[in-house]
Amino acid sequence: MHAVIPYVTGALLFGLGVYGVLRRRNAILVLMAVELMLNAVNLIFVTADAAVRTALTGVQIEAWAYPNGRPGNSGGVFALFVIVLAAAEVGVGLAIVLQYYRMRRAVHVDEVALYHEDEQVGR
């Protein structure tokens, strides 16, 4: 396999995620674009894991770097960690979005008032 194909796919997906975060007004669509970016990073982790592991066959690896046995699958483990982080992120993010919707009846991120609540009600 040519490792450059999934690498470039991951880079393009990340660019699409950045585009979506900057382009979209709806907070839920912004979260979807963030998921795209996290997936791109996961894809690059897994590809790097596969490519580096096959490129390192036959190389004597320092024992202190791997205290328990042979190296391998660290990229996959990190991808799993990122998936867990993404699940936590989307849970808290949607709680914030729903609470904001309950308060203001809107989900548009560029209309969020950044000034303090007191100024708005004119106290």
Place this chain on the structure above:
Amino acid sequence: MTVADVLLLALGAVAVGSGAAVVTSTHLVRSGLYLVISLGAVAGLYLVLGAELVAWVQVLVYVGAVVVLLLFAVMLTRAPIGASQDLDRPAWPALIVGGGVGLGLAALFADAFRWTLYARPEPGTAGRMGEQIFGQWVLPFEVLSILLLAALVGAIVLSRPDIGARTGDEA
């Protein structure tokens, strides 16, 4: 071009194409469904790259839970059925930054890895992954469980108005 290359190219094209549909579609629900296709194609890429467990976890957690959660949120915020015109901001800054990041990273990777042929790795089955997680990475794993608990409590506190509500004279 081996079979793995053809599969990688096809799945990558599906992932990028439906990813583009996610960020350009004018239907909220369609965006979510395109996200399912994109995440499924990425799971297929994981399978070709030999990360079996990651692929199945991706299907279970992302397609099964995260996207369903996003669609729930779409429904709960009373999103309009059909196309809505007010989803987007002006395109130019996003196009410049996003296109710059995507194409720049792609050029960087293409320059770094060229057309080098790698042997296919041995599959990362649940046994091997578990050995790694509970051997080398056990401390991050435990920290991650604390983080999940914190996110759970945080989401509950955020979405219940009767917890942490300020009393009248203080607000």
